[in-house]
Amino acid sequence: MEDPEVLSLTRGIRLEPDVYSRNKAVASCSFSPGTVLLSVPAWCMALVPSEKGHRCDGCAVRVGELLNCSGCRGNYWYCGTKCQRSDWKARHKHICRSYPGFVQSDAYQRLPPDVQVDATLLSHSVARLDTNEISPLEGGRSSSPTSVFFSLLPGPVSMSAAPPICPLNSRNLIPAKLVHEVYSRFGNNNFVIHSHLNPIGHGVFPLASRVFNHSCSPNAAPKYHLVPGEVPRMDITALREIREGEEIAICYLDPALPFQSRQEHLQAIYGFTCRCTRCSFESQLGHIPSPSHDPHESQQLTRALRAYVFPSGFHPGQAIGRSDYSDAYYRMPENLYPVLYQSFLPELSETFSRASHEGSYDVALDAGLTLLAFYLLIYPPNYPQIGLHTLEMAKTAWNAFISGDSVIPEAQLSQMTQWYLTYARAVLDVLGPEGDEGGPLEEVETLSRLLRELQ
Ligand SMILES: C[S@@+](CC[C@H](N)C(=O)[O-])C[C@H]1O[C@@H](n2cnc3c(N)ncnc32)[C@H](O)[C@@H]1O
Structure with missing residues (x-):
């Protein structure tokens, strides 16, 4: 792998060059089912609209009573002062005043709920950059999550499709180039955070994105930990015995989707044609006959x-x-x-x-x-x-x-x-x-x- 500092954060996994995907993660030893291969906190997170006001905007934990931020007239809620303080420092202070106007704007209101959460996540991602962290673009510290984020492969996006972002209160000097750099890595490195398989938010986990490729028959899967006062954490866990030398891959979509839908989705969001064993097999099946509606x-x-x-x-x-x-x-x-x-x-x-x-x-x-x-x-x-x-x-x-x-x-x-x-x-x-x-x-x-x- 090009970046030894990133590699040092992962145990038992090495990155090897891959002709289609730049790098692939390969097991350096065998892993038994249930082994946590990588555990990383969210670099950025945004709740889905239906969970806003029911969960803490810092740790995503569902609690009965939440404190609301008086600055943005109750648009952000926290389980306690720990989450409120750390969220304020990390990003909220930069969008607090402008957020109410942003979510009431026509541009935001016209977006489907899923894109609304991405508009907020993109705003959070841009808000948490500071001038020290812009340096990774010019080659800064390589193991910081921000730096790892900027080392990710960009997806197949056009800036005209970018959702609107919340204007920053004090630092409206984030260059358009930087916003573009964030957005271009956004769609293909964006995880749906779920609790018992129900989506509760979207999050960016740069190291997990840097390491794991997609397969339609994966041998690992993400799961999420929600702990009061801490940002949500993702564990990539082995689903079955993984042998030394085997590629470790997760599935970027529901593996139960039919071949054509999987290929279209992977091409549109991630910009690649999946050549996994399952896709190679299904691509050769030719025409799939529809099931008969005759009851017998x-x-x-x-x-x-x-x-x-x-x-x-x-x-x-x-x-x-x-x-x-x-x-x-x-x-x-x-x-x-x-x-x-x-x-x-x-x-x-x-x-x-x-x-x-x-x-x-x-x-x-x-x-x-x-x-x-x-x-x-x-x-x-x-x-x-x-x-x-x-x-x-x-x-x-x-x-x-x-x-x-x-x-x-x-x-x-x-x-x-x-x-x-x-x-x-x-x-x-x-x-x-x-x-x-x-x-x-x-x-x-x-x-x-x-x-x-x-x-
Ligand atoms: C989350 S990154 C995965 C890490 C990436 N391989 C790297 O070297 O940074 C997602 C991007 O990796 C590439 N990728 C992931 N899985 C792939 C696969 N099965 N075949 C081809 N490209 C893949 C695509 O460019 C995709 O947008």
């Missing part, structure tokens, strides 16, 4: 999918820890290709969630099992969506058991609840708890306790 044929397809993923029937206990689903994906028989059609997953998820909310538990358990088979093929091992879905399946089996609204015998429903809980715990434990207190791992424990009390 549709049932045949879902049966075939389940039989392929669970060849000896469904035994969640046995399936835990199986790591050969990704190989199964590449050996998928042609009659299963319609499951890769873009409407298959949204329609199946819709059937599952509608049926579980309406109390049609048998329909939900059936659709949910097909969905699990699909997820196991499409998602990398231990991807959190698999854990969240198996938890939903446990809750559905439990509700069917409690309500008695099911043709499945009670003993089987309680066994099913147990199976899905065991599965959910095994998957969710790999990334571990993240975001707000509570969350899926605690739900797993609560439901396990209820189940034990019954026995």
